Amino acid sequence: MPIEQRNLQKIIREVRSQLGLSQEELAHALGVSFASINRWENGKSSPSKLARAQFDAFCRKMKTQGKLKG
Template identity: 50%
Template sequence: MNLDEAIKRVRSDMGLSQEALARELHVGFTSVNRWENGHTKPNQIARHALIKLCKENNIEPELIEIIEKIR
């Protein structure tokens, strides 16, 4: 599984729309959309916020690991 699929799966597992995830992470909707479409990757701040949100919501460790490997 690659990063865009992992982000989409995290969002789906949490039952959030792209807009709702964007609000949770304090980023724009277009950022989440671009991540899920593989056009861009989350910056360091967004990545840390996403990892924290995943851990707080007991998301599968495998998905968190994919997100943590972003460089």
């Protein structure tokens, strides 16, 4: 598994943890399925370019709102 994939898995889990979101809640916020979030966190697949862009935008928004650190 590529290093970037492992880092992404950790990042997704950390974001969910900091925000107190379930996989289903994060999926809803990003407009993807629960199964997608589950697969990303477990290294079964990676987000598409569009989904990755949505995740990055979501994280930026949460940071500007002061809900997410790092």
